[in-house]
Structure formats: C-alpha cells, structure tokens
Amino acid sequence: MCGIVGLFLKDKSLEPRLGELLTDMLITMTDRGPDSAGIAVYGNDNEGRAKLTVQSSAPDADFSDLDRDLGKALDASVSIRVKDTHAVLDLPEDKLPQVRAVLRELRPDLRIMSAGETIEIYKEVGLPEDVAKRFDISALTGTHGIGHTRMATESAVTTLGAHPFSTGADQCLVHNGSLSNHNSLRRELARHGVEVETLNDTEVAAAYLTWKMQTGSTLGEALESGLDDLDGFYTFVVGTKDGFGVVRDPIACKPAVMAETDQYVAFGSEYRALVGLPGIEDARVWEPEPATVYFWKH
Amino acid sequence: MQTFDLEEKGLRALHETLRSVGPDSNETAWEVVNAKGSHAIAVGLDAPLDVTVRGSTGYYCGGMNKQATIRVDGSAGPGTGENMMSGKIVIEGDASQYLGATAHGGLIVVKGNASSRCGISMKGVDIVVHGNVGHMAAFMGQSGNLVVLGDAGDALGDSCYEARFFVRGKVKSLGADCEQKEMRPEHIEFLKAILAEAECDASPEEFTRYGSARKLYNFDIDNASAY
Numbered sequence: 001m002c003g004i005v006g007l008f009l010k011d012k013s014l015e016p017r018l019g020e021l022l023t024d025m026l027i028t029m030t031d032r033g034p035d036s037a038g039i040a041v042y043g044n045d046n047e048g049r050a051k052l053t054v055q056s057s058a059p060d061a062d063f064s065d066l067d068r069d070l071g072k073a074l075d076a077s078v079s080i081r082v083k084d085t086h087a088v089l090d091l092p093e094d095k096l097p098q099v100r101a102v103l104r105e106l107r108p109d110l111r112i113m114s115a116g117e118t119i120e121i122y123k124e125v126g127l128p129e130d131v132a133k134r135f136d137i138s139a140l141t142g143t144h145g146i147g148h149t150r151m152a153t154e155s156a157v158t159t160l161g162a163h164p165f166s167t168g169a170d171q172c173l174v175h176n177g178s179l180s181n182h183n184s185l186r187r188e189l190a191r192h193g194v195e196v197e198t199l200n201d202t203e204v205a206a207a208y209l210t211w212k213m214q215t216g217s218t219l220g221e222a223l224e225s226g227l228d229d230l231d232g233f234y235t236f237v238v239g240t241k242d243g244f245g246v247v248r249d250p251i252a253c254k255p256a257v258m259a260e261t262d263q264y265v266a267f268g269s270e271y272r273a274l275v276g277l278p279g280i281e282d283a284r285v286w287e288p289e290p291a292t293v294y295f296w297k298h
Numbered sequence: 299m300q301t302f303d304l305e306e307k308g309l310r311a312l313h314e315t316l317r318s319v320g321p322d323s324n325e326t327a328w329e330v331v332n333a334k335g336s337h338a339i340a341v342g343l344d345a346p347l348d349v350t351v352r353g354s355t356g357y358y359c360g361g362m363n364k365q366a367t368i369r370v371d372g373s374a375g376p377g378t379g380e381n382m383m384s385g386k387i388v389i390e391g392d393a394s395q396y397l398g399a400t401a402h403g404g405l406i407v408v409k410g411n412a413s414s415r416c417g418i419s420m421k422g423v424d425i426v427v428h429g430n431v432g433h434m435a436a437f438m439g440q441s442g443n444l445v446v447l448g449d450a451g452d453a454l455g456d457s458c459y460e461a462r463f464f465v466r467g468k469v470k471s472l473g474a475d476c477e478q479k480e481m482r483p484e485h486i487e488f489l490k491a492i493l494a495e496a497e498c499d500a501s502p503e504e505f506t507r508y509g510s511a512r513k514l515y516n517f518d519i520d521n522a523s524a525y
Contacts, residue, residue: 271354271375274335275335285373
C-alpha cells in the first residue's frame, strides 16, 4: 500500500498555493504510507537556466562551497538553495549534460534526485508531515506537482527507495503497487546498458520508461508499451515539464480517484486526499479506467 | 432527523451512537455530515435505521449491514456494503471497486456507475446499477442478482455459481463458464419488482440474462490444464 497525490493547475492564480495544497493532500495519505515521503514540484521556468536537485547524507560538508566549486569547474554562474538534506543548484541550461560527471568528481557521495528546467524532487524517510516540514514544501510554488507516501514492500526503507523517481530531464514517476517482473526487467535493461541503482521495483519501471524514451518513444508510447512489459500491480502517476499523466494496470486493484474543475486536475489514491481542494464539491470526480493512459498538458 | 457531525465527533462516536439506538426509539433517522471520504462509515449496523451520509465516503461504508437503510449522497469508496446481510444501501453517485463483495442479502442501488469487481463472490445480495459496471463483475458470484442498466466490462460473471446477471446494455466479454440464458416470465416479474424498488425507469424486456454454464462446478479431468 502506498499513497499518491497529484495536482496539475490550469488556473495560474492557484500557483502560489501549489505547495500548500499538495502538502495537505500528502499528509492525508499518511496511513497509506508512513515509511517515507517525497514530492516533485514543477516551478517557474527561468529562461536559459536549469535546476539540479541533489541529496547528501552529509549536507554540511557536501553543500559547503558547492556553488563556487561547481561554477569554477563548469566556468559558469551557479547558485545554490540548501534545504535540509537536499540542495537545488541553479545553472545554465547548456551545462546540464556535463554536470553529472563534474559532480561525481567534486562530490562523489552526492545523489542526484532530479535534473531539468523546472523540476525539483525532495524525498526522505519519515512521516509525510515531517518530510514536508523539513523541506518547507508548503511554501513551494509552481504549475504542477506529484507526491507519494510509501509503505515499503519490495525493497528497503531508504531515501533512494522513496518516490518520486526521476525518469529523465524534467520527468518523474511515482508508483502504488508492486511489480513482479522487475528482476528480469532489470537484467534486460542492463543488457541495453541502462543502470539501476537500487533493488527497488519502481526504479526499474522508471528506468524502463527512460530507456523507451531514449530509444525514440514519446512518454505516452512508453507508458503504452509498459502495459505489455511491466507485470504486476501498479497505478503510476508521471510528471513532465508541462504535463501530468496517469496509468493503471489492467487489473486495476490499486485505488485511484481523479477530480477535474476549471482550475485543476487532481489525483488521489483516495477521495479523502482531495477534500481540501477548492471547489471539490462541484468537481467532476471519477476513477481512471484500467489499462488506459491519461495525460494532461499545459 | 438527528444530525451527526463526523468531522467533529469522530467515527467511534458515530458507531457508539448508532448502535445505542434501542428497538423502541423513534430516533431512527440520522444524517451524517462532513463525511469527507472517511473510511468505514455506518459499518455493522443492526437496527432498522435510516442513515443518510452527506458527501462521498471512503472504504467499506455500510459493511456488514443488517436491517438499516444507508444512503450515500455522493460517491462511495472501495468495498462499500461488503458482506452486507440485509437492509439497503443507495449510492447517489458512483461506487468504487468490489461493491457488495461477499454480501449475503439486502439491496444495493448505485445511481451512477460501479467500477471493477462489483458483486465479487456475492452470496445472495441484489445489486442494481443504473449506469455501467467495470471488469470482473460478480466474479465467483454464488447467489443473488446483479442488474445493470448500462454496459458491463470484461469477464462478466467469471467462474460464477448460481448468481443471476441481467444487463440492459452491451457486455464487453463474458467470463469463464458464464453464458447468455433465456428470459423466462419469472425473470420479467423479478425485474419488474426490483427495478421499481431501485427507482429505475427501465423496461424488464430490454434486459438479457446471463448465468453459469455449470461446466466448472465439478472436477473434470479434461479441464485439468485450466485449473
């Protein structure tokens, strides 16, 4: 069991409240997933700049002078925003392809949570309320976001085992369910040169989607082929720079409720997660169909 | 009518209140407000109460109900009316998965659609859905009736026993050992009565009946690979 929440704003006037609304939704899903929590938020686009979210188990040492060191190595202007165990590095967009290799040299123990123009991913072990507080999620603004509360079944309760998983630049995936063919798929992906860091099943699904997209599929096509290649139970919610998608396996026993108004499209593992949203009383509320890819775009 | 604020007083107090209504009490009509998708509302009632829940409900509303009439003025979450014994549940909106699972008796009416596994392992309950039902409806249904005014999804009545299914719209596919059957006068009579009780404006003649082909009842060596 896990909890998923998602909010895709259509009405710009709600953007300042994105973090606050998502935080409430996330905390409501605590009893579906008290082990760890995470959130991906798509903030405002800063022309020509990119964001890299990194995580460290020794943030004081790792984040100290990181902006200066990275700026020097990349010969570019880099700024840093430290939030507890995470830091968001702001750098020129054209430096994004080389930054991973440079970081590996500079701070070998850093973990990259997300990379892209607008995405920031924060995730840690602990109760959703505590995790949200540590990263001050409620103060975040943006266009859309996805959150996850985890009750671990397939692998250890660790920061890297928490969701969301990054699936590529400005892309992320969260999962409720369990995949039964993740070991064979992990080996299959390894044969194609795709590395998966943990024993977590969802990370394999994320890597699968990334690999599909690197080999020419759109996200929609990658999700469609996932319906054939991923065996097990899943409700997936995915985020892209300007979009938000949902897909459930053909059996669809993992719960999912959606709500749509003129102001937003919202996802919750349960209706409970949606009750605090503005205008929910008059929203169109429905359950996404099994084996059907849903996608909304700005 | 008595009003109970669920958000303010909590679920335990609701059940203590509803279960303490004595047989001679005239306070049998209750309205539960601020449901907000909470789980297990009005579960295990055993008195002829009339409970109306304002707003949508979460998991297992009306589970194990005996005698009471429960109305959900919204949509209902997974497992609504699970193992109901008697009484009635009316859902104004949609119902989530496994509505009325293993229910032994009574009537469940859904004014909207019901999703997957509606009436799974039903054991005597009657379920009337004004809209559509999802896949695997009445899986392993043993007795009772599932009446669908709209369409049914994949694998209707898979591995069913003696439950009966009446569908007015299209059936996407029939499950293993489920087949179409003839409509006899007693079925028309049954539908006439239950459609009236479920506030449906539909003609019994428009329905098709489905039920068990009774080929999976007993072990058959020729079916060994299918078990």
